[in-house]
Amino acid sequence: MSCGNPHHQLRTIHIAGTNGKGSTSSMLASILRSAGYRVGLYTSPHLIRFNERITINEQLISDDEIILFLDKYHDEIDRIRSTFFETTTVMALNYFHQKKVDIAIIEVGLGGRLDSTNVISPQITAITPISLDHQHILGNDILKIAKEKSGIIKRNIPLVLSNQDQEVHSCIHNIAEKMNSSVIDIGNISDINLTSSGTEFKSKWGKFNSPLIGYHQSQNSTTAIAIAKTFDSKINKQTIQDGLNQTKWKGRLQKISNNLPIYYDVAHNAKGINVTIESIVSIYNSLPHIVISIKGDKDIELISNSLIDQYKSLVITGSNQLDLMSANQLFKYFKKNSNHMNIQMVDPLENSFDILIDRVKSSHNPGIIMGSHYLAKAVFDKFGIFK
Structure with a gap:
């Protein structure tokens, strides 16, 4: 589109996976906000309003901003037959660039290799747990799905990897090695305690508590912590916990x-x-x-x-x-x-x-x-x- 290449002017973090992408992205955004960064967050799908997909420091993009973008690029969107998700992705990247975010967290829509979000050149990539889903598009072979999602891995760019089934873990590591991408495995998670108000757990970065409930949220939280520490090693334990405490992510237990x-x-x-x-x-x-x-x-x-x-x-x-x-x-x-x-x-x-x-x-x-x-x-x- 004629809005140029806003993604070339953005620092980004790219997150793929089958389960936990949204929770991980939300907790990461909250941790980085707690560390003082101005954070753009692009997720999908929305629960109630389209605006939920594009936020800066928890503030939803306004209806006026959406209308302004669509009015400006309406003819071009029609001419190139841009899909809904392609258009939304460009809208998000353009908005984050205009509003001068310090970092934009970009969640993959579907798959990875061919996803519209894969135009970005991220500082870090991450892959959350992979399992069977969207088989009508991605197929029934878990390793083929893993390869599709590994399509976001970039040469010489670090990859944070959630815990996976062994064959998926090996597959992703092999792809990362060919791309000279250093892999940060999140490692063992222990002392998991679930309550009706959150999830306590211990990782190699310390003991933490997330307001999101579930065994899986201990892994999503740890993945978010690993990404945050990879992005800025000076982020301390208290800042991480403060960020987790402030996480709001509806529809997850x-x-x-x-x-x-x-x-x-x-x-x-x-x-x-x-x-x-x-x-x-x-x-x-x-x-x-x-x-x-x-x-x-x-x-x-x-x-x-x-x-x-x-x-x-x-x-x-x-x-x-x-x-x-x-x-x-x-x-x-x-x-x-x-x-x-x-x-x-x-x-x-x-x-x-x-x-x-x-x-x-x-x-x-x-x-x-x-x-x-x-x-x-x-x-x-x-x-x-x-x-």
Whole structure:
């Protein structure tokens, strides 16, 4: 576009992976803000408003700034047939350049090698845990997916690597070695303690506490710490903890009820869903009541198989209006793969929330609404998150 090459004028950090990209990016942004940096953050997708994708020091890009960009480049966007994500990426990079951020944290949209964000020349790259997702685009081979995501690795630029399955770890290390990219493995994480208000853990950088809940958040937090220390080795432990304390990242095992143990999580693949349930079981020592709705492009077979015996009760719901699989379609998958009797289809979506509330009230079990970012508005409206 005729806005030039704003990414050439920016210091950036590029983050890819299957699970944890957003949480890691958010915690990293908070740590760097705590260290005094002016931080741009580009993430996707949004939960409620498009503006959430582009922020500077937690302030969302304004509607006026969005309109100004689109008005200025409308004809060119049409002429070159720029996609939604390509346009959004240019908007973010242009905005960060204009507002003179000290560092911009850029989350990959999908994959890595061919992603629109891969135009940047980052100071650091990072890869969070890799598992199967978006198979219709990235394929069913975990090593092929790892290679696609490793496409963000740059010659002579350090890579921070989250803990991976051994074959994925070896694959990424081999690619990094060919690029002369030094790899910072986050290492062992121990003393993990989950509570209803956060996650305590110990890494090679010390003991910390994150307000984000879950075993996986100990790894995401440690990855964010590793990136921050690689970017600026002078950032101390107290600055890191202050940054973690200030992290706000909705939809990640987020407690959405004041007086009931009910949570919302955007996990939408088998690995993410399993670690979410494992975390909630660890806190409450009981299986959760679950409401689940999933987009049709996910591996429903894999997800439904992974949920066997992982719930107290399961409510299947959906919404064609929200680009989610219909409740009836989804129910067929889960019923076929489940030997559990306590499974129910509920339509419309909003009714499933009432059923969950009643079940949590009448039992000692927690509740989770999960499966998609697309549920966020309905969930937040129901539970008054923004009121």
